[in-house]
Amino acid sequence: APQGSQAGSAPAAAPGDGGALPRNETLYTSGTQWGPPANFNPLREWDYATGTEGLVYESLFHFDGSAGKMVPWLAQSGTWVDDKTYELKLRQGVTWSDGKPFTAKDVVFTFELGKMETVPYHNIWEWLEKAEAVDDQTVKFTFSKANYQEWDFQMYSRAIVPQHVWQGRSEQEVLDGKNENPVGTGAYTYKSHDQDRVVWQRRDDWWGKTGLNMEPKPKYIVDIVNSSNEVAMGLLLQKGMDLSNNFLPGAANLVKGNFGITTYYPEPPYMLSANTAFLVLNTTKKPMDDPAFRKALASSIDTKKIVEGVYGNLVKAASPTGLLPQWEQYIDQQVVADKGFSFDTAKAKKLLADAGYKDSDGDGFVENKDGSKIELDIIVPSGWTDWMESIRVIAASAKESGINITPDFPDFNALVDKRSKGDFDMLINNERQLSNTPWTYYDYMFQLPVRKTQNTVNFGRYENKEIWKLVQELDQVKTDDAEGMKQVMSKIQAIHLDEMPIIPLWYNGLWSQVSNASWTNWPSSVGDTPKTPPTMWRNWLELGGFETLTQIKPAS
Amino acid sequence: MMLQLDNVTKVYKVGAFGGKTFAAVDGVSFDVRSGEVVSLIGESGSGKSTIGKMILGLTSITAGSITVDGVPVKAAKEYYRHVQGVFQDPFSCYNPVFKADRVFQLIKESYYPQVSAAEWDGRVRSAIEDVRLDPGQVLGRYPHQLSGGQLQRLLIARALLLDIKLLVADEITSMLDASTRIDVLNLLAELKERGLGVLYVTHDLSLGNYLAERTVVLRNGTVVEMGLTDKVFGDPLHPYTRKLLAAVPRLNAPWEDAEPTDTCHYHAGGASGALFEADAGHFVACARFDGCPR
């Protein structure tokens, strides 16, 4: 078998050269990897060692979130030749780390891997008809239905794997293989790993040096497995770490307290926003099946207290639409002004009363319209301390408005189980990240049909064909058609705010605390510094995280 | 014939999980009649206490039978109404955290719950007087405030509160001083005159001799000699009995230096086997009386 010579022969930790890594050439980072580096399989998007994609494997494009545009990467360009045909021109001179040239065949091979059911992007084959290599540098994709928004997302998300290594791997190997000693096109190669770290080493023959005119500055990147936030903070304070992408409680104090630690913004919210924390309501259950109740609930939540009290201003309250600040242009401010909500106990009470929810037994909590008691649970995984604190605040402020909510902290597993089966009242979730398109958010909020188990999207089992149609419509708007997008989205936002099946609460930060002791010129909002996201998070290297590595400078 | 032991055997399991067995009492038969003291004599470990405990139902009988007036031993209230015991160490017979007269209270709770406190008090006092103690001196005191002799006599008084027919007295004098010991012995003798049967367990031969009508000599769990006390002590047939007697220090006579020379196989434990009536009412388990070639 072709792959035989490559896979499975490498020792877990490369034999050390004994000496320490030179401090001034090494970047220490943490906050991405929550367990020991388990595998280097870029298709295991949920648990490969962070950096597997982005440092070792690369995608066809990157996406620049602040400019809102695709940045050609392995691809030189991509164009829609017609409505249903997309043609990709690949860069010349790209080589795999084993020296073999990168060609269109590799791209086709990667996409065709998706025909295996268990590959995460298997879905695209529902609307992608075929992918073919026209020549070594050209790939042609033919679609049965062109989902432009989603396609762009695929273009910068998919890690391209070498056909000559992967060919012949069984579905099980693709799904479960560790892929030790990964062969990629990226700027780094795997050097070694241990339970608590992965070490990447720069590839000095990386194509991007000339092709992109970029060079990542650290010769070595040591990605430290997060054991806990306090350990990360300790390392950061002792200058043992340069970039911490952990949520560090009290980070504001670090920034203010002259510890030599900075964040993107020098003042609240300190961090860029990365995703939205939603309050997911189980719309199949009474009274969450009633939009009036949901809207009342939305008004009863004291988000400010969460932002200030729990997070110490490290996060921002979310827009009622839930759209990240990066997508601000798509928010229809008029719709928000008309239909939006904010924390207002009196209003919440009024909304409840108007909808017929009354406290008939005088216990201080309203009852269902039929007089039965309302006793709702709100759940987050046990041990997720900031969220645990947050739902305590939510429950307390909802009680003020007369809604009886009890916080509960099942284990993550149990929660996942309940969540996918729809066996919950309400929960907090933030699974969708910033992306090239708000479509990914709406897909997450409204996807239909509702299945027996809802594993990734629409946990609240909200069924609204109209809005789902609009979401699909949005998908098919060309990504450069901002106006077209706005139009559809305005309609979606109106329905969302009227129906309120899922309540946006706050934006989680793109946690990033940096020390300037060894590396400087970190991205920040002030001065002449890069504006790229200062993060090594999974999927964020393609969103500009990698570019950050090329901009920092060793402190002399 | 009130107490009857018939081929009684007690096998203890020893070692982890009872891997080994050990016969502490092996085929013992004798009886005790009303109004009679039978003394059970033997060296340490010969199984005397084990026999006492079996009679009192404190330990199970492996084989054979023990009956009192034809009723087999049963560790039940009714049985203890008629059969009681007094043990060697008077201090350990009292729960040190309670007052000594609690032993009477326990009897009342079990057997005479309906008797009024006043009447009970009367009975207790008279029983105490029966054992020739002054109730005023012994009631309401803790065990450590009383002497061994007093405690031992209180225990006998306790037994007297019940309608007992048989008393098992297991080495009840060995912890007592010579001067108090004799009082307790005299008390046992009085009980016998009242018609009780007494099994008097001891390793002190002179005491057994002082009190008992009949004597049973035990060795390694088997009876080596038994019969009327006069005969056993006056004309010991079994070499082991002789050796024992020779070892007893006597006040006025020197130790008999002559160890019995005609030692036979007696030291082989129960091997000597069955008892033979060497003389009227005088049994011995010795090969010499079995037409042994030696």
Next chain:
Amino acid sequence: MTAIQETPAQDVAAGAGVRREALYFAVRNGKLLVGFGIAFLLFLLGFAGPLVLDAVDPNAYGTKPMSPPSGEHWFGTTTFGQDVFSQFVYGLQTTFIVGALGGGIAAVIAMAVGFTAGYRGGLVDEILNMFTNIVLVIPTLAVLLIINAYLGVRSVPAQALFIGLTSWPWAARAIRAQTFSLRTRDFVALARLSGSSTRRIIMREIAPNMSSYLFMMFILLFGGSILIASSLDFIGLGPTEGISLGLMLQNANQWSAMQLGMWWWFLPPGAGITAIVGALYVANVGLDEVFNPKLRET
């Protein structure tokens, strides 16, 4: 870590006179007085404190987060502005409850097993002994972790129950050994001759004889429960409602109190646990000395 590791079977039988003597030594035993004194003060603080504190909810957010101890906040405040002193006071309460419940449950099991095995002997003893040994050898914290992780029962009583169910073996063994030696005492035989039932003999003859021993054992189980509970809390398997000293430590740790220099957050809870458990242990030596003339300094 106990003073009653298997000490050579001591003479547990303490007579009334001995009891009076014990009292005499008790009031003169510095260790006993200091130990119980500290434990009692903390107990008072835990149970009377909440009555006089104005904060109803010790977890309520305050306005001055991360402030060091001051007149207003005696022990300073947490990252959320919670008053560390209120938390400490309520935490003490929980800690005492866990100790009493966990220690109590363990003591009950230990007594049931120990008395039965020791008194009955024979096969019953073999089986119970085997059972005790099994529970003893299995690393209980690991079991607690597993069970707790899966069941996810996260209340103080549930925690105490788990602790109680796993921390009894050494005590059962000690009781068994003591019962074994007491069982052969003649007063037990005498009680049987008086028609007492087995249960009654255990409860009324044997147990009173070891009352001091049982009391000491309870103290050790109490302290042990507190320590185990604090470990569980710390790992994140503590109760989800309310506050305990272990949870305070966990919070302090999770919210980086150490790195942020908020010593006032992590010092008091640990010191509280150490003080309670240490005081009880010291009192225990005191008791040991009172009941055991040999240990007294002559």
Next chain:
Amino acid sequence: MRQYFGRKLLVYGLTFFVAVTINWMVPRFMPGDPVSSMVARAGVSNPGAVETMRTYYTNLFGFDQPLWKQYANFWAALFQGDFGISIWVFPTPVSEVIMGAVPYTLGLMIPSVLLSWVVGNWAGAFAARRRLLDNTVLPVGYVLTAMPYMWLAVLLAWGLGVVAGIFPVAGGYSFSLQPSLSVEFVADLLHHWVLPFLSLFLVALGGWAIGMRNMIIYELESDYSNYLSALGAPQRLIRRYAFRNAVLPQITGLALQLGVLVAGALVTEIVFSYPGLGSLILKAIQNQDFFLLQGTFMFIVLGVLIANFIIDIVYVVVDPRTRAGMAGAQA
């Protein structure tokens, strides 16, 4: 002798059996389903893919077989050292994950347990019946035993690590190094080892010191000590004898305490993010990694059992009483 060990082996065997059974039962009868969580993690939404993955993982973990068979397989796998595949570090075999952590835990446990035992016993013996020393060793010992492990760990980390900056407070070795046999690496390893070791050592120390002190007082009051004194033997000899005899129950104490010590090590590792079994367990819990949790638990049980067994043997070797008792003392 043989019977003694037979009996011990029976207890250990049963313990192991019970432990394995609990271990097998717990994930199967508790809420939450590893397969669901694997699937959920993968973030696959397509129903066909979900089904495929479900079947795949159910197969992989053997959940499709009847319970008794799963139980039998569990045992069979166990004897092949196969603890299954970690979910958290998928698809690394659990045994591999554990083996990576074991050296750290052992490196921490063995020295701290043995040293604290030796030093504690020594200190306790030294203090006993010496008024002045007794009055210092005893209270210090009590404070130490009464300390929650993690608190002492936090105090040490704070005092010697954060404030004084002498020792690192997290990790097994520096992130700038790779394991090798170089002096630099070993020194670094030791540097990281000091604080966790110290906190385990100190807490255990107090208990042993107190235990020893009490034991030796009993021994010094015992008949043979009295007899030796009456014959004018010097204190040196009497103390030596007393020490030797008092150490014996302490050996049993060590066996009794092992479980607790393991627990202490786990918590301490967590405080110092020391890459041993403790941290692994915490992660396994946080990530619902049933198999890893089972594996670590199994490993700890085995470790404790083996350690207990060794202690039993040592005990027999050093205490003639057990040997004589076993041989059935001659009369």
Next chain:
Amino acid sequence: MSLRVSELRVYYRTLKGDVKALDDVSFTMRDGEILGLAGESGCGKTTLGKSLIRMDGRMRHMGGTVELDGRELPIGDDRRMNEFRFHEVSLIPQYSMSAMNPTRKIGKMVGELLGSRGVALDRAELESRLDLVELPRKVLGNYPIELSGGMKQRMVMVISTLLNPSLLIADEVTSALDVSTQKAVAKALIGFRDAGFVKSMIFVTHDLALTSHIADTIMVMYAGKLAEKAPAKVMVTAPRHPYTKLLINSLPEVGVRHADKKLSGIAGSPPSLLDPPAGCRFRARCPVAGDECGQEPPVVEVEPDHFVACWKA
């Protein structure tokens, strides 16, 4: 005169006050003499024995002197007493069964003990003494637990006398044994004296009959005081003190039957030593007590070597 005890007072300190366990006891012993010390439980026998070698923590030397071979024993001074122990005064304790370190082989322990007293172990001598008490030589390689009670007793006897002490105190060494073993041990003791391993011996027991076989002289104590001291023969045949008389009368002899001759004990119990009554301490139980007994009776040598403390003697 090997031992001279004069006006010895030893009290126990207790919470309730001093227990006057030995109150003004004087007597002497000759070389080669075996003194049987008898008396009721609690009369101070053990206390006397302990006083001569090692007092425990609660005992206080309140007065009087002890002279051994002409040298005064510093009995109140634990340190100074040490040089006499083992070499001059030795002891077979009441607790012989547990007197040896359970975790040391006996031979080794003996070697270490002797070594610590600066004496080299004479193996041949040790073995010859083992032979004398009929112990197999291999016991030296055994642990104490491997010996039976009687063997332990004899082993301790050998150990205690290894240095040929001038005075040996044997406290209730036979009480726990049954008659035949008792006899063997008792004979061994006499053998030791005869062999010159010990010069003189105090044999403490509560069994008058036994002591009459071993001892040359018997001393009877009552409530912390000497009651009567006389040669053994005289003591059992012609006691002078009413207490001794009653005591001897209460002993059943083999052959005496209740039916034939009813013996009687001594009524009452000994006085508390916490606060003993003035005068003769036996007064309350004494059948012949008179007014003069309110005064403490002096110890009078009524015949050569026969001392009695009684006004009526």
